[in-house]
Amino acid sequence: MKKALDEGDHRRRFLRLLATSPLLGLSGLSWLESEVEWRQALDSFAQSEEIITSPEQALNVMEFEAVARQKLPPAHFGYLATGVTDDGTLRANREGFAKYQLRVRRLRDVQKIDLSVRLFGTTWDSPIILAPVGSQKAFHPDGEITVAKAARAKGHHKILSTHASSSVEAVNEALGAPTWFQLYPTDDWTVTRGLTKRVEAAGCPVLVLTVDSQGGSLRETFARFRRTDLRQCTDCHVGGFTYNAMIRRRPMFQGLELSKVTTQLPLNLNWDIVKRLKDLTPMKLVIKGLATREDAELAVEHGADGVIVSNHGGRAEDSRRGTIECLPEVVAGVQGKIPVLIDGGFRRGTDIFKALALGAQAVCIGRPYLWGLAAFGQAGVEAVLTLLRRELTIDMRQAGTASIAQITREYLLEQ
């Protein structure tokens, strides 16, 4: 049944209309490029409920979440949305950004904004990278391939998960370049070696070792959504839900002897793994999931080539500490010797600006592109990337910073 529009709905629709209107005269900022597109959006806008019905209607990346929730089966949406226990760390990731405000400068030439960054010898069009996420066919029939096509179309880089539902070779082809590969080592070194040598042969320049979920996690939101899903899960999850059964269905594990594998990150794993991997492969090694100065120092000592500040999007530990709050001590720990990247709760251009100002070289996003993928496929992922880049560009103009290198600590105030 169609619900009556309240004042907030009308205001929301009006703002959306303004944002899409070429009459607004924000040259270079207008979301829709041609009058035809604008009229089509107006038509669908007039027909839409509160939830957007096409990517062009979105004012920000959060608007894709409601569509994803509407389209996905409950268990899959729960897998996407969940944090740990009552989602305290998930919320902390968002709340952490409020501790910083922007100190904006005036009368700077901001006509040309350069978003490019250089990482491990390659220049990228923007500092926004698509984080590794497993099982993307749970969100769209072509999962990782669709995401790779969107990343390619928009000039963004991505990291492929060990648990991807497409192979590294297929993703590289769709991306038009070798992806970075995220590694869960498992508890069998022959499998670690097999995965590493396969992605090395596929040309992947960077291996991203995830270390944040060694302790296990209690994902209550996932369990709650799953309870409401009445489908027969074993129709697709053939073999059941043990780790061993799951990886047997994953393309990256095909051809490997898996009988001894029981877990993605063994409980007794320690810093020796870094040296072992460095000895195994010439790929750059980035450690994903650090949160403290001490571990940042250890990463440098053990020869890591980079680190990612991350708590797995609030899905790893119950620390209730946002990654943006961890970033300054990790930056201090590496002392400029290796690049620091970060993820967790990035939804706005200002979030990205703040991380760059605190010393991150790049920012990874997870859920926003998955919402776009589930909502509208490739067009949804592209729209998410366009929105984030557009916001960052405007924020940089407003602050008077024309390039990423110009975004420094002096542009932030800490409350």
Ligand SMILES: Cc1cc2nc3c(=O)[nH]c(=O)nc-3n(C[C@H](O)[C@H](O)[C@H](O)COP(=O)(O)O)c2cc1C
């Ligand atoms: C559904 C889902 C699956 C994920 N799978 C992986 C994975 O396979 N490997 C990994 O290193 N991180 C994984 N992550 C964590 C992301 O790489 C990233 O750290 C996180 O999503 C960033 O937070 P955000 O979602 O708030 O942007 C996953 C996250 C989500 C939401």
